[in-house]
Amino acid sequence: MRILFVGSFLSRQTGTKSIAEKLAEHWQEKGGPKASLVSSYSNKYLRLCSIVLGIFLYRGKLVNVDVFSGNSLLIAKLAARISKLRGLKLMLTLRGGAIPDELNQRTEEYRGVMGQADYIQTPSHFLAARIEKKLGIKANYLPNPINLERFKPRPETQGINLLWVRAFSEIYNPDLAIKTLSILKSDFPDLKLTMIGPDKGILPRVKELVKALDLEDSVDFVGPVANEKLASYYQSHAVYLNTTSYESFGTAVVEAAATALPIVSTRVGELPYLWEHDVNIKFAHEKEAESFAKEVQDLLKNPDKALQIGQAATTRVKEFEWNSINENWINLINNYS
DSSP: OOEEESOOOOOHHHHHOOHHHHHHHHHHHHHOEEEEEEOOOSHHHHHHHHHHHHHHHHHHHSEEEEOSSSSSSHHHHEEEEEEEETTTTTEEOOOTTTHHTTTTTTTTHHHHHHTTTEEEEOHHHHHHHHHHHHHHHOOOOOOOOBTTTSSSSOSOOSSEEEEESBBSSSGGGGHHHHHHHHHHHOOTTTEEEEEEEESSSSSHHHHHHHHHHTTTEEEEEEEEHHHHHHHHHHTTOOOEEEEOOOOOOOOHHHHHHTTTOOOEEOOTTHHHHHHTTTTTEEEEOOTOHHHHHHHHHHHHHOOHHHHHHHHHHHHGGGGGGGHHHHHHHHHHHHHOO
């Protein structure tokens, strides 16, 4: 069995491995399908050339293309077209949390890409429902696998510090985490925030905000952290802040939940399909620091409640355990290769 994964696989630059990278690595170590990946170039033009060449030279039968929104859709269109010209089986994995917002403006583009696929899947109930409603095309649900052995539950209490794990990009709203910290400082003067992730262009602005709010001694910018090292951060903080504007699945949220770290998040995309407010997560209003601060304060002032929510989250994530989802991937590859 062979599969060619097409997408942006930039873990060497960002420290964050994509699902395809994790699958390929697992199969190489444990045995499984032979997986090739294109491309790992950070330069978008080199990445595009690498993808085109990779598909033309590929000697297997099955190509999986990760589909994102924005300019990334152009790569998916080209990859899909070349794959079908070569007579390859085409699988699309829809991952872009902003795809639903684009469907009205780019309906025929999405229809054209998806119409070429032999099989479509997504880790998002939300995205699958929007695709079927707008395009009349079925997208099968397959959640992202999480190595729960790596993300063990943490000790019951871990101080009061906050954790944020995302890229420094507009869609992830790092400013919101900073403003939340600023509000909470009046009640929790020793509160600190750890921010993990690569810079996507706005880190200098975020640091200026930290300076303007006189929080320089309270925010730790760690930079990119390899996925296998993230567990130690989840296990050593009190609350995880998920401030994104879009979420097609929420791998970081699931990983944090697996460690029993209580989460305060925007209510966007897939998240309301997977999580329940005040049961296994706390939802705040999007882009409202006051709302985030209120939910965080509730957790910090009520440790028993925080513990209960964290423990409920560990039960919820069992659906995403690696082995069962890995088996689904292998069955798909076997059927189409």
